[in-house]
Amino acid sequence: MFEKDIEAAAEHFKRLLERQLERNERIKSQGDFTDYKKLDKIVIGVCGGDGIGPVITAQSADVLAFLLKDEVEKGKIEFKTIDGLTIENRIAHMKAIPDDVLEELKKCDVILKGPTTTPQAGDGRPNIESANVAMRKALDLFANVRPVRIPEEGIDWTFFRENTEGAYAVGSDGVNVTNEVAFDFVVTTTEGTERIARLAYNYARANGKDRVSIIQKANVIKTTDGKFLNLCKEVAKDFPEITTDEWYIDITTAKLIDPKRRKDFKVFVLPNLYGDIITDEAAEFQGGVGTAGSANIGKRYAMFEAIHGSAPRMVEEGRAKYADPCSMLRASAMLLSHIGYIEQSKALDKALDICTASGEYKITGRDDGCTCAEFGEYVKKTLRSVLNEN
Numbered sequence: 001m002f003e004k005d006i007e008a009a010a011e012h013f014k015r016l017l018e019r020q021l022e023r024n025e026r027i028k029s030q031g032d033f034t035d036y037k038k039l040d041k042i043v044i045g046v047c048g049g050d051g052i053g054p055v056i057t058a059q060s061a062d063v064l065a066f067l068l069k070d071e072v073e074k075g076k077i078e079f080k081t082i083d084g085l086t087i088e089n090r091i092a093h094m095k096a097i098p099d100d101v102l103e104e105l106k107k108c109d110v111i112l113k114g115p116t117t118t119p120q121a122g123d124g125r126p127n128i129e130s131a132n133v134a135m136r137k138a139l140d141l142f143a144n145v146r147p148v149r150i151p152e153e154g155i156d157w158t159f160f161r162e163n164t165e166g167a168y169a170v171g172s173d174g175v176n177v178t179n180e181v182a183f184d185f186v187v188t189t190t191e192g193t194e195r196i197a198r199l200a201y202n203y204a205r206a207n208g209k210d211r212v213s214i215i216q217k218a219n220v221i222k223t224t225d226g227k228f229l230n231l232c233k234e235v236a237k238d239f240p241e242i243t244t245d246e247w248y249i250d251i252t253t254a255k256l257i258d259p260k261r262r263k264d265f266k267v268f269v270l271p272n273l274y275g276d277i278i279t280d281e282a283a284e285f286q287g288g289v290g291t292a293g294s295a296n297i298g299k300r301y302a303m304f305e306a307i308h309g310s311a312p313r314m315v316e317e318g319r320a321k322y323a324d325p326c327s328m329l330r331a332s333a334m335l336l337s338h339i340g341y342i343e344q345s346k347a348l349d350k351a352l353d354i355c356t357a358s359g360e361y362k363i364t365g366r367d368d369g370c371t372c373a374e375f376g377e378y379v380k381k382t383l384r385s386v387l388n389e390n
């Protein structure tokens with residue numbers, strides 16, 4: 001009696017399979033990571049997004065321009081402003097990333113991207129795919145690297161969230177088989193897993209971290225999480241000096257709040273959705289999602305962003321100018337280190353530590369605190385003295 005429904009769903013599934021198999025071939029044939037030292041010029045795209053995005057992105061780009069002034073003068077760095085990733089323009093084109101915007105993004109080497117509003121079913125807008133997710137897929141930014149540090153509590157975590165597969169791979173392309181039965185799909189590929197695992201282990205080795213934790217739910221999500229776990233364990237064999245442990249995602253969320261246990265975690269490698277959830281939890285310990293930056297790394301491109309959303313309510317209430325730029329500034333520090341400006345990156349992180357600890361300019365998101373621009377000026381002033389000390 002469901003023959004027609006099953007047939008339609010199977011057709012849909014067939015299309016998904018074709019696309020995922022093609023993607024798998026594509027990612028297997030990718031070259032090596034960009035060597036920024038070899039580029040004559042590095043183009044930094046600045047893409048404001050929407051909501052509070054343009055405010056905090058402009059402030060961060062200003063700090064980056066301050067730190068890279070000499071490089072810009074030498075012609076080694078070029079900033080490129082990219083408009084058009086607003087929710088209005090995306091809806092006008094009915095595309096997660098309008099074609100002309102994607103073309104501009106592809107002309108950059110690295111991108112600083114402000115938050116972008118993500119529609120959801122029933123919010124009165126066309127339910128187009130998230131611009132974040134679309135950009136990660138379009139530029140094959142397969143690793144989402146999110147550090148969380150609380151030195152006084154001995155916490156120094158780095159999350160390697162797989163960024164293009166898992167529950168997100170076809171997250172906007174599930175199927176309502178009937179009015180009553182809906183299906184989504186989870187995708188794990190060998191290449192997709194091995195490359196994130198290798199990046200996590202290489203990072204651990206290069207940074208003297210002696211433990212990598214593989215987070216999954218392989219006891220229940222047996223096929224895709226099982227594959228993810230097994231492949232990560234295979235990669236681990238090439239890193240015998242590093243202790244590998246395996247944790248289910250549910251108990252991991254609990255252990256992150258166990259003061260005795262949580263210090264032992266160092267590097268995490270995990271599928272997309274678990275990484276999404278747990279990095280918000282982790283950032284909360286550090287002072288909230290407003291304090292955490294995120295690097296989306298691929299072989300050809302890399303994109304740096306806040307881990308939080310576009311806070312449309314702040315804009316509606318006229319409070320956008322009080323938005324906290326810290327997460328974008330942390331992302332900017334990650335961008336600097338990614339393209340080889342280690343000294344500037346460290347200086348920016350240090351200046352941010354000083355500025356947030358001093359309490360001199362407090363950001364509250366309201367008019368009882370300082371504005372984003374005031375905080376940005378304070379960061380630049382602090383940077384001047386940090387750089388002078390060095």
Ligand code: IPM
Pocket residue numbers: 118130132133276307309
């Ligand atoms: C993140 C965000 C995104 C995600 C949203 C905005 C689509 O929560 O970067 O963690 O789910 O990945």
Ligand code: MG
Pocket residue numbers: 276277280307
């Ligand atoms: Mg998230």
